[in-house]
Structures are given as structure tokens and as C-alpha cells.
Amino acid sequence: MHALNVDYMLGLVPILLSYLPLTLGMAAAGMLCALVLASLLAVIRVTELPGLNVFAKLFISFFRGTPLLVQLFLFYYGLPQVLTFLVSINGITATILGLTLHFSAYMAESIRAAIVGIDRSQTEAALSVGMTQGQLMRRIVLPQATRVATPTLMNYFIDMIKSTSLAFTLGVTELMGATQKEAASSFLYFEAFLVVAVIYWVVVEALSWVQKWLEQRLNRAYQR
Amino acid sequence: MIELKGIRKQFGDQVVFDAIDLKLERGEIIVVVGPSGTGKSTLLRCINFLERPDAGQLTVGDLQVDATRATQAQILALRRRTAFVFQNYALFANKTALQNIAEGMIVVDGLSKREAHARARKILERIGLADKADAYPASLSGGQQQRVGIGRAMAANAEVILFDEPTSALDPQWVEEVLGLMKQLAAEHQTMIVVTHEMQFAREVADRVVFMDEGRIIEQAPPATLFSQPRDERTQRFLKKILAANPA
Ligand SMILES: Nc1ncnc2c1ncn2[C@@H]1O[C@H](COP(=O)(O)OP(=O)(O)O)[C@@H](O)[C@H]1O
Ligand SMILES: [Mg+2]
Numbered sequence: 001m002h003a004l005n006v007d008y009m010l011g012l013v014p015i016l017l018s019y020l021p022l023t024l025g026m027a028a029a030g031m032l033c034a035l036v037l038a039s040l041l042a043v044i045r046v047t048e049l050p051g052l053n054v055f056a057k058l059f060i061s062f063f064r065g066t067p068l069l070v071q072l073f074l075f076y077y078g079l080p081q082v083l084t085f086l087v088s089i090n091g092i093t094a095t096i097l098g099l100t101l102h103f104s105a106y107m108a109e110s111i112r113a114a115i116v117g118i119d120r121s122q123t124e125a126a127l128s129v130g131m132t133q134g135q136l137m138r139r140i141v142l143p144q145a146t147r148v149a150t151p152t153l154m155n156y157f158i159d160m161i162k163s164t165s166l167a168f169t170l171g172v173t174e175l176m177g178a179t180q181k182e183a184a185s186s187f188l189y190f191e192a193f194l195v196v197a198v199i200y201w202v203v204v205e206a207l208s209w210v211q212k213w214l215e216q217r218l219n220r221a222y223q224r
Numbered sequence: 225m226i227e228l229k230g231i232r233k234q235f236g237d238q239v240v241f242d243a244i245d246l247k248l249e250r251g252e253i254i255v256v257v258g259p260s261g262t263g264k265s266t267l268l269r270c271i272n273f274l275e276r277p278d279a280g281q282l283t284v285g286d287l288q289v290d291a292t293r294a295t296q297a298q299i300l301a302l303r304r305r306t307a308f309v310f311q312n313y314a315l316f317a318n319k320t321a322l323q324n325i326a327e328g329m330i331v332v333d334g335l336s337k338r339e340a341h342a343r344a345r346k347i348l349e350r351i352g353l354a355d356k357a358d359a360y361p362a363s364l365s366g367g368q369q370q371r372v373g374i375g376r377a378m379a380a381n382a383e384v385i386l387f388d389e390p391t392s393a394l395d396p397q398w399v400e401e402v403l404g405l406m407k408q409l410a411a412e413h414q415t416m417i418v419v420t421h422e423m424q425f426a427r428e429v430a431d432r433v434v435f436m437d438e439g440r441i442i443e444q445a446p447p448a449t450l451f452s453q454p455r456d457e458r459t460q461r462f463l464k465k466i467l468a469a470n471p472a
Binding site for chain 2: 126128129132147222223
């Protein structure tokens with residue numbers, strides 16, 4: 001047993017922090033794409049769009065039913081062997097793709113639940129005024145459903161940030177990958193991984209704080 | 225002019241009504257009464273295709289629709305010519321009073337936001353809620369919400385406004401203000417079909433009262449006639465019961 005090398009840890013902080021933008025960038029890109037895809041899937045599921053509904057169900061079932069790590073390996077190592085034009089897929093792209101597909105499956109279900117929770121009479125009122133299904137979704141249902149689903153979606157975003165650490169298994173030097181390299185050269189594994197854990201922790205805590213603030217604001221919406 | 229011919233509706237194998245005929249002149253006010261479960265709501269909902277009739281013909285103003293062959297475009301056109309006031313108000317929770325009224329004019333009629341809001345403000349004045357323009361439904365009383373619901377229907381500039389028990393969900397203290405607004409519309413010769421249990425309202429406002437039972441129109445007559453000399457035995461029984469419960 002040796003004493004904690006505090007100087008090493010303090011020196012490591014700025015080095016690791018320089019990889020934080022990549023980590024957050026992958027999460028943000030994944031979140032944006034996942035939001036779009038999840039909304040589409042949710043609308044397909046709610047309206048039971050013929051043809052696409054079965055596909056959406058299958059998609060959601062598969063991406064919820066298999067581990068993210070398996071999906072990432074499938075895209076990064078597996079897909080290029082089948083779809084040869086993908087030979088050049090890089091680790092970052094594969095990670096964003098994996099996060100998008102994986103998390104959109106979960107998020108679709110919470111958006112769907114939020115849509116279904118909007119009381120049916122508002123839908124009828126919108127139709128009675130002469131709105132089309134699309135107008136009804138865009139102007140009445142989705143704005144309300146988004147508010148209901150936001151706290152849950154924030155949880156998925158937090159989860160997604162932590163999941164970007166899997167990218168190091170695809171050879172991406174992000175926060176986790178950088179820590180691994182630093183640790184391997186200094187042999188101070190405990191110090192290095194403790195620092196990275198604290199960095200993730202602080203980021204997530206900050207987001208939880210934003211989440212609470214947002215939730216309070218959303219609860220107050222439409223009350224005035 | 226509104227005309228229904230041979231309107232039929234069934235849910236699964238339960239036939240709600242088989243062949244309803246009904247005709248209204250422009251400016252006419254009809255009150256529909258009858259026991260619950262008789263198909264009054266379903267009939268109103270068929271008129272603007274919230275329920276799709278299984279057969280029959282609908283004429284609203286210059287638009288004629290064959291229920292079995294109605295296209296999406298015809299349905300939208302029909303809905304724009306008929307406005308609906310719901311028992312539970314059904315306001316858009318994410319829109320203010322002003323926006324609830326303006327929404328259809330913007331999205332469906334394609335008016336500019338400015339024009340629609342200007343018109344909505346005039347309607348808010350007519351329904352006595354000018355000071356509530358920026359209030360969301362959650363902060364309005366039941367009576368105020370229903371008046372906004374009626375305002376939204378007025379904004380559609382429809383041939384006919386369909387009211388499905390507009391005061392049944394209200395606390396008693398709000399009923400009069402809503403009926404008052406409906407009387408105001410009646411005085412302006414707005415064509416309307418009103419399903420209600422408010423017999424006093426029917427007496428004062430209706431040109432014709434229609435009695436429905438078990439999916440049939442049993443008889444229809446001006447209120448003075450129908451209330452004092454109901455011909456059919458079912459009408460007599462119904463009126464006796466309801467007038468005992470709410471003396472008019
Ligand atoms: N969406 C529906 N699905 C199945 N049955 C329905 C539906 N809507 C109404 N009904 C049935 O149709 C009949 C008429 O209902 P309704 O029009 O609501 O009557 P009223 O408004 O006169 O009370 C009732 O037996 C009711 O149970
Ligand atoms: Mg009813």
C-alpha cells in the first residue's frame with residue numbers, strides 16, 4: 001500500500017479535462033439524433049402507422065434487448081465486413097450511431113407514454129376545428145408531451161454521458177481512453193481512475209442540478 | 225342549411241342509430257333531448273366526423289358528403305363548417321385563452337398570427353373574457369373555460385355550432401354564465417344544435433325541440449307544443465321524469 005499521490009492527481013485533472021469536450025460532444029450529438037429518431041418512432045407507435053409500426057416495434061425491442069457494448073462492437077467491427085463501404089467508419093461515428101440507436105429505443109417509449117397521457121379530448125378538439133393529424137401532433141400534442149417527458153429524457157442524457165466511456169473499447173481516446181493511457185504509463189491506476197470518476201460525477205451532478213431547475217419550471221408551465 | 229339523411233352508426237355490432245333524418249334552416253336553433261345512452265352525442269359527433277357514420281348523407285351549407293365515400297379533404301372541409309363545444313371544454317392546455325381561440329384561424333384558415341389574434345381579441349370581448357387573454361385554461365374557472373370553448377367554436381365561423389351538454393360538467397354557479405352566452409349567440413341567429421338537459425333554456429331559446437330515444441327521433445316540435453302536448457308516450461314519460469327533476 002502506498003500513500004495517495006495527490007500531486008499526480010492534481011496534475012492529471014487538466015489533462016483529462018481536455019478530453020471532456022469530446023465526451024460531451026459525442027453525448028450531445030447522440031442525444032440530438034436520438035431525440036429525432038425517438039420522436040419519429042413514438043409517433044409511429046402511437047398512430048399505429050401501417051407497415052412502419054411493426055418495424056418500429058422490432059427496432060425498439062432489439063435495441064432495448066441487447067447490451068450497448070454488443071451493439072457498438074456490431075457496428076464498429078461487424079458491419080464493415082458486411083457493408084464494405086463502411087470500412088472507413090471511425091470509432092467516434094460508430095459510438096454516436098450506437099448511442100443514438102440504443103437510447104432512441106428507450107426514449108421512444110417514454111415519449112410514447114407522454115403522448116398517450118395527453119387527454120384524448122384535446123385531440124378531438126383539434127380535429128373538430130379541422131386540424132390534420134400532423135398539425136395536431138406538432139401544435140398540440142408534442143409540445144405538451146415533450147414537457148411531460150423532459151425529466152425522463154434528462155435521465156437518459158445523463159446515462160448517455162456515462163455510456164460514452166465505452167467508446168474507448170473502439171479505440172477512441174475520449175475521457176476514459178485518455179485515463180487508461182495515463183494510468184498505463186504512470187502505473188498509478190487507483191489515482192487515475194479516481195480522478196476520472198470524480199470528473200464524471202461532477203458533470204452528472206451539475207446536470208442533475210439543471211434537471212431539477214428545469215423540472216420546477218416545467219411544473220409551473222401553463223398554470224398562469 | 226344543414227341536412228342529415230339516413231345517418232347510420234354502429235359500434236361493433238351495436239347499432240346506435242339506423243337512419244336519422246334531420247334538417248335545419250340557417251339561423252335555426254334545435255335542442256335535442258332524450259335519455260342517456262340514446263345516441264345524442266354520437267349523432268353530434270357524426271355531424272363533424274369525430275365518429276365516421278357508416279351510411280347516410282350530410283349536407284352542410286354548400287358541401288355535400290356521402291358518409292361511406294367521404295375523402296379526407298371532404299372531412300376537413302366539413303369540420304371547418306361545423307364547430308363543436310365539448311362537455312368537458314377540451315381546451316388546449318398548452319395555449320392561452322387567446323391562443324385557444326386563434327389556433328384554428330392560424331393553422332386551418334391560414335390567417336396571419338396578427339390577424340388571427342386581432343379577431344380572437346374581438347371574440348374574447350364578446351364572451352366577456354377580454355381580461356383573460358393571456359390566462360392558461362388551468363387558471364380559469366369551469367365557466368370561463370367553457371366560454372373560451374364556445375369562443376373557439378365562434379372563431380371557426382362555422383355554419384353550425386354543435387353543443388354536447390355544454391353545462392353538464394359545470395359547478396352550478398357557472399351554469400348561468402354559459403347559458404347566457406349561448407342565448408346571446410341565439411339572439412344573433414347563430415345556427416346551433418344543442419344537446420342539453422336544461423329545459424328552461426330549451427323553452428326560451430329553441431325553435432324546435434327534438435326528442436330522441438333508443439337511436440330514433442321520436443318527435444320534434446316547437447318547445448311550447450312539445451312540452452305541453454307531447455304526442456308519443458315515450459316523450460311524455462321522459463318529460464315527466466326530467467321536469468320533476470329540474471322544474472322549468
Ligand atoms: N366510442 C364508442 N365505442 C363503443 N360504443 C360507444 C362509443 N360511443 C358511444 N357508444 C355507445 O353508443 C350508445 C350511445 O351513446 P351516446 O351517443 O354517448 O349517448 P347519449 O349522448 O345520448 O347519452 C351508448 O350505448 C354508448 O355506450
Ligand atoms: Mg352524451
